[in-house]
Amino acid sequence: MSQIEKVTSRPRDTDRKTRIHLSFYDRIKFFLLFGITFLVLTWSNLAENPILGVEDALRETARSKSWLIVLAVIEIIRQIHFLIAELLAPYHGIWTKYFAFVDRQVHRLSDWTRFRLSRIVKWALVIFLLAVILGAIYDEPPIKALFLAPKAFITALPFLGQLLFAVFFVIIQFGAIFWFLSRGGVDTYFPDDIRTRFSDVWGQDHVLNRIRENLLFLETPEEIEKHGGYVPGGILLWGPPGTGKTLMAESMAGETGKPFVFVDPGAFTNMFFGVGVLKVKSLFRKLRKLALRYGGVVVFFDEADSLGNRGIVSAGGPQRNSTMDATSIFKSNCHGGTYLSESAVSAIAREKFVMGGAAGGGGGGMGTLQALLTELSGLKKPRGFFNRVVRRTLGMRPKNPPKYRILVVMATNMPEALDEALLRPGRIDRMYRVGYPSKAGRVRTYEGYLSKVSHSLSAEEIDKIATITPYATGATIKDTINEALIMAIRNGRTSIEWSDVVKAKQQKELGPSEDVEYIERERHAIAVHEACHAVMAHRTRQHMSIDLATIEKGSDYLGMVASIPPDDQFTRWKSEYQSDILVSLASLAGERMFFKDDNSSGVSGDLESATTIASLMEGHWGMGSTISSHVSNRRFEMGSPGGGKGKEDTEKQMRMALSDRIEENLSQLLIQAEAILRENRNQILALAHALETYKTLSGEDVAAVIDCTQGSIVDGRPYLNPAFLAEIEKYHEASVIAHQEHRVPDVHLPVIGSASIVTQ
């Protein structure tokens, strides 16, 4: 039998036959106490009488303090009793039975009462001994000596004060520094401090309704608490910048009857470790105080992503970017992305930029976030000096903390940068996406900002501008209206007109044009390139309408065709993506067609967009010849499927890799694009001419030129004239020759209504 198997578990108290052996300390502790008291008293005797010998002092003490001897004898008897009980089972048995009886009697008192009683007895004993010792020291009766002791203490206070000052001097300095450092960054607003109301937030009604619900529960928590629920304690507002999250919070502050605490995003960025923790603690101390005093409190963390994230080791970039920096795919001359829908752009961007983790811890520094997490739903521990210390000292159970009704609202445009633990229910119960405002919201917002300035826009025009600015937010709308006002003032007016708004919008979207004059042949090439996009878009794409077309060089493009969705649509279809690809490929097809199989590097961006969408269609969206998702295939490292749906040429399909299928799809679409462009040759050249003439055309005017009707600025009807079309064709031919020979074209840009056209 091994050593470990011999070990049996410790017997229970009830199974023991003899008393458990006392530890050495427990045996002697009272002797020690009595002995020390005796020695102190002897010492006191010795000190009092200079001629007294040690032996006589001991005897004298024993004589005058004989009760101490009595106590010692009682203790001896007790120890002997213990010793016998430890050695003799029958003796112990009798006592166990007796004590069981006594125990039953004693346990009639509650545990707490017994605890208090025992403490009273212990304190009384300590005070008694102290009194005796002091009495010996002061040579006074013990009771009187007890009252002399405080006097001695008070006399010694100045000295103690000096000592304490020396100790606390440094601590106070540190304390003061940290106290000052942990100030600031937190503003408290009381009801009626803020005038913003829910009615001032436009276009986000669905979110507002939910927030209103939260506030309602905060105002009347009994509604939910009496049914056993609890007031939802946290809301996260997330969404693109400028969509009114902060405004919403401000309106909450205005709307609620509770204090509103606004926490600065920078509040938790500190020079020293630990200050952030102090700040969090002092913030929540304040919140609890306010919550108790006013029955509830709302706290708002703006830019909550600044609180940081524990989960990701910060390596590389400082932030993950959910807004998808898509600029680099638009570096092509043609600004390849602008005529794609927003979702297609974001899909491309997502593919292009691997979602690099790399969201640095950022924000608060060590412990700040953890402190916040703990405060948000930490232990429900008793708080307060009186509660924790005084009550406990008096032997009373500390009271549980009351229900603090704190509504935490956080706003961020980078929800993925937040710590997961922060978002769990109990901390953040509800997450609302504050997206781009609906069309109705945009109309309301335009109306709101326009009502603050003088304007001559009709209701239809406001509706129209709201339609053609699908991703406008409160912030951009405000900016657009202001830009329009600046344009009006620059033109000597004080009232905004429709043209100001359109120009302001173009200015905002495209940035100022660089006023670069292209050489003629290049201008024509760019105009043809853009015209191909525009005509293709106009002919094939129904889910997007052209917003504008331009050949004015901007900061990062030579020309562009921008499109917008005419209505809020949330799903995308295969046909739509196909038309997206057609529009992208139109530039390549068009350049080859018009420039005799030549094409510029300007199509690179278009091809990239087309390829990406085609890949996603084939591999992700189930819009190709296979069904399985490339995402899963890649995750499980299975490779792409070879098999197709068609039974006839399965073998052929199987041999094809994914890229081959994508290439084939693109080739087919390119052929299709060529066919469409060939059919619309006249329209393309007409639109190119219009672009060369006017540089920038609005969507309406593009349609007018293609359909040969009267537009808002450009009249498209002259392009019906075959003679003029022939003139344009001639100019094109000359430009192509000039392009091939790198010289100035022989024929200049035809002008509508010019004599040459009339004569011809």
Place this chain on the structure above:
Amino acid sequence: MRSGRILALGLTLTIVLTGCGESSKLYPASKADGVFFSVPKNWNGLSTAALNKYEKGADEDESDSRQSLVRWQVAYSTDPKIKVSQVFTLKPPSSPLVFARVRDLTGTEANDFSYNSLRNVITPITQLADGVDLGVPDFKILEDGEVVEKGARGIQTIYSFSIDGVEQTLNQTSLMSNDRSTLYIFVVRCATTCYTKNKKVIEEIVTSYTVQGAK
């Protein structure tokens, strides 16, 4: 563990045994005045109250006021039947008698008091030494020296003289407190034969006399 038990037992025994025994001496003391001395434990004492009472009854005029200056006085003797009256006479006692007194000095006294005044506090020693006949024959000064205590200083004189044909020896220590406000008198006396016999004990008692001064 075993050594622990032995230790506990030892501690208990010390307390118990010292409790059974009594002090080897008596330690009369006035802690307030800072006066201490010891006498063998079989000696008998007379308390301040008893002595005061006797003094008040005996004297009427001048000593009445003197008596009020007394703060503490005790007397000890080996004689179990010692009487207060024996303390306050110069008749030679047959057994050693210790008398200790602490009294305040009046303002005049404090100004006048010299070492000679201290010598003369019980017997006019200076006059006797000068040969003035005061009816006490055989006057001798056996020892005379300065005594410096913590709280007082003064003179210790051992002298003898005869009354009614019996010679007695007195060991007298009289001190004045450092602030010249208090007089400490300590006398051990006995018939010379008895003094010689008990010399060792008497010297021990005198040596034990300690004046720390008032707190």
